[in-house]
Amino acid sequence: MTRLVLTALMLMMSTMAFAQQKLLITMDLQQTDHLKAYGIAYWALTKGLMVDWLLNYRGGSFMMDDLGITASECRVRGVAFSELGAAEAAGIYADVQREDNNMDVVRLEKAPRVAVYVPPGFQPWDDAVTLALEYAEIKYDKLWDDEVLQGKLAEYDWLHLHHEDFTGQYGKFYASFAGAAWYIEQQATLEKEAHKLGFKKVSEEKKAVARAIREFIGNGGFMFAMCSATDTYDIALAAENTDICDVMYDGDPPDPGAQRKLDFTKTLAFTNFTLEMNPLRYEYSDIDIPPSDQLALQNPETDYFTLFEFSAKFDPVPTMLTQNHVNVIKGFMGQTTGFKKELIKKSVTLLAEKQGTDQVRYLHGNFGRGTFTYYGGHDPEDYQHAVGDPPTDLSLHKNSPGYRLILNNILFPAAKKKEQKT
Template sequence: MIKKYLLLLGLVGAILGPLKAAYILLPMEHNEQKDHLKAYGITYWVLNKGIEAWWLLNYRGGSFAFEHNKAFEKECLTRGVSYEILPDAQFNNILNQIASPEANMEAMKLEKAPKIAVYSPEVDAKGLSVQPWDDAVTLVLTYAEIPYTMLYDREVMGDKLAEYDWLHLHHEDFTGQHGRNHRGFRSHGWYEESKTRSEELARSLGFNKVSELKLAVVKKIRDFVGGGGFMFAMCSATDTYDIALAADGVDICAEIFDGDPEDPDAQSKLDFNKTFAFKNFTLAESPFERAFSNIDVGRMGRNVSPDQDYFSLFDFSAKWDPVPTILTQCHTRTVKGFMGQTTAFKKQYLKTSVLILGENKAIGEARYIHSIFGKGFWTFYGGHDPEDYRHRIEDPETDLSLHPNSPGYRLILNNILFPAAKKKERKT
């Protein structure tokens, strides 16, 4: 009798297939996830396999979930990512809990791994960056094992952006002023090499000046966003992008940068209707200033000490405003501040259409902002490296294995997975 019962169970198992747990959950709370950054990489890897995933907004720190698979479980173990195995009933209970009108949570379906491009200068023969500084986005993409393609002016002008869903603007100067590095670094070999290389690239693409090439690149990126792309920028790539748009057709470069004097009436000719984020700003008067304009709060005059420098993330309604909720998912609402050539944005120069995601309210600065342009989205994040407070040119790059739970780096990865989310109509 027992043998017949076991045989029957075997036949049922052969028909139904092996019994298994239904879902893997990657908890994203402060103390429950060993490596927050690599958890994004696991989720991207699953999406890249053609498997949909869930982003459980505001549930246990913004957890991820996907169908259980032994290969997925093994990958979590290999990468050191904390996970839990949930049966169908338990996962459905979680979805029901999230769906409750009283819960400020939302279950967002992730459908497809976005194709990622990083706008960054060309590398040398050894594959190393030609610039003497690193980039937080490429650091965290590499650490999280998320694939990306590097492209620069030649590829942008060749209309390669259409092949990608998401674009990051590396620490960059889109105004053609070579990072305003002349005063501090003109005696450094890398500065002259970079300047010469930029000028040769501009000429090879049919432009007389670097500023003219950069303006053309900025317009290509604008069209990419307007057509439905996702653009993310940090540090000086934020304000210089908008300055270049506002200065369309106006020479704002001093003679030390491009060989001829700037337009003396440049300020009055700026067109703020063309910008993404900023309005009514004033260009820097001296070419020897490090700042490009008064948009940036600057390194000097910030009345805050490093140990007190934090910014707060806004708490949005997950069901009514899922986009900003996605972008602010974190295991803490307070994030350590960090500086850069562009550190943060003065609120009085933000357009009314700009949504502030993170701010230091005590000193009146916006650190993390976002909005819509056409059919696409853009996000600006002030500062250079979330885990190096005062990162300087020629400093060594940050070792992210020492910061696997970095809240500041999590914000970058929120933007990277954002295009994978199934679009819902905004309710407000």
């Protein structure tokens, strides 16, 4: 009798768990708008719904309760979905969780609070992450140096850095744009900001900002950086005790012993790199590969990079970050395009590389209680995004695999932490 009651109870519980109709947003080639699909998952989280991320199931699909408004919102945003009965949904869950399948379910519980590090004033280029967030309709706040130094980062789960230069060399655009109005204004604005915050030099202020961001990560924050924000961030951390900026950037010459004084224990991802001390060369160090002044030699027709495959059940984090409907992705250039493998710390997980080369395009690591992800290149759908180019219209790239990698990062902090199996 007791066994009968227990069985009935278990049956009831499992029925309750799946009684609700489910809505499945597949992320394979059937999806009409991959980028907005992330926006739907985020929107659902903001409405208090739980979202299950089915890692490696049909391109990393999302499953959530079908409340009517969810389906309606998918339709309005042009996101393809299927409405599933309880039994059908249970079948998918069972399939995903089978031991012999490289799939798993990650529950997303809370919409991450997203901050984007955006300089004031006009920038003659666009930020791929901001474009992705806007297109996917994911809310974010803009922060700049004063907010970062005031400790505002603590109010956020996720921080994005894009085409920034944490070394205080204003993007090393001096050779080409020293006379451009936007460059002059940018330098003046940044100098004013630095002076206002009590720093004599922009480079010193940027180092302080870099340290504050490192503290944010150490306290459990998620940092995602693209393009030149990746290497310049690490360079700024390493150069804490030296001056690497030439006279046109900070009014005095660099420290001749700057290279020697770099402290690689302070960086997140890179080590043993060599600084590019020519102030007029559009490059910061030898981390970036290919160097920014050799991009013309690249052939977009043959430039692809490959995502590594991870065990969904044993390595859920890198698996989340590499969810995609393809595993070979169109390359794209940036001031920082890729990272030289030999200069990456051993503790860092490589997520994507250009096969047959020592160029890593996408990496992830832990620092303190938080994590960081670096993604090389500027705009996944504009092979060579130049200064002054118009922004990419993402409604023409709804299924962009390159942009998906960015959005994987935004949902990743929403994941419920679960015990590692190893």
